[in-house]
Amino acid sequence: MEFTEEQIKRYARHIILPEVGGEGQTKLLSSKVLLIGAGGLGAPCGYYLGAAGIGTLGIVDFDTVDLSNLQRQIWHGTADVGRYKVDSAKDSIARINPDVNVVTYKDKISSENIKDLIKDYDVIIDATDNFPTRYLINDACYFMKKPLVYGSIFRFDGQATVFLPEEGPCYRCLFPAPPPPGLVPSCQEAGVLGVLPGVIGAIQANEAIKIILGVGTTLNGRLLIYDALDMKFSEMKLKADRTCPLCGESPSVFDLIDYEDFCEFRRED
């Protein structure tokens, strides 16, 4: 790939790094990353991926911008309230970097469409906000052998890691099944510090870029725990679980599961 004058200037601080160089920047410009969720985690993550010159950035989100999102979802502005998040996100990236081909999906992700959504992408980023979608993404990425960059936040706590299906572990090795609805913290306890997804989302962008470049050591096999209130980062070992229902020795999950449906059955009986 020949860089234009403008690209050489734009990516100069990347190209000058021996770990990136012209070759690495070319890899970024020809890479395809799918960002699932255009909210708190998606915004900082997508911003950095766009600025870094990811060639194709897919963004999936069915939701529209609400005023209460703006405290943390930094790529939407006040004037975007009511617009689709993916449209607002696309405009924000276009302002930073016209090199990026942003592909938007206003779909609600489900077992029906997820394989089609992820199949053409090199790296998948889980920037969602609920358990059913996280399990769906994990399982689909395992079945389709896609690297998955995981990030999650709640109140003041953040978690991040990288799941590589070829090497393990997967999200189900970490947490085999989603919590039953009654046991997730109630919304009175919910809420999130606005900066927290900024920290975790930026870490996700960092890991995605490293996977594409093939440099450094990713978080694969390590669970990064961030406590924003105490300002502590800690790291836990994350091992492939032989009893994992998805990638273990005698798996029990062979198909994609829409957990939400399960919950609705439980709730309406």
Add this chain to the structure above:
Amino acid sequence: MPVKVRIPTPLRSLTDGTAEVEANGSTIIEIINDLEKNFAGIKERICEQNDQVRRFVNVYLNDEDIRFIDSINSKVKDGDTVSIIPAIAGGAAEKKKFYLNYPQEAIKEPLIYLVGKNYNVITNIRSASISNDIGIIAIEIEGEPREIEKAVKFLESKGVTVEPIVLDVVE
């Protein structure tokens, strides 16, 4: 033998906001039982009734998942750090306002009660006009977007017309 226990933010309501507490015991389960003595209610958030750690919570001894050591019987020693790491998914609560227009046959059903009971949302009636024939309620529903959506679907399944209140006319 005192060990340090890291408490995740969702459980800090039980430890008076403290992030790191001390506990005594020679195994993980003894540590958890000791925590329960000082912070009543914490054990059921971590363990099933048979004492095993819940599937959506992990307990780490230093940086090692106890499932890969000896689970709740893993031995701890002075100076160890135990971390409790729950599965978190994100999701910030939202408040949305709706007009509910009841069909006559649904007026006598306790639908708002059922919404609060079956879904993880808080309901707040802001104004209402109810007679034997008509029922119009302006309601605020607070919760995670998905929960609100489910609550709305439930109401619609009962024949209620649910219209978002776009302008803030209720306040």
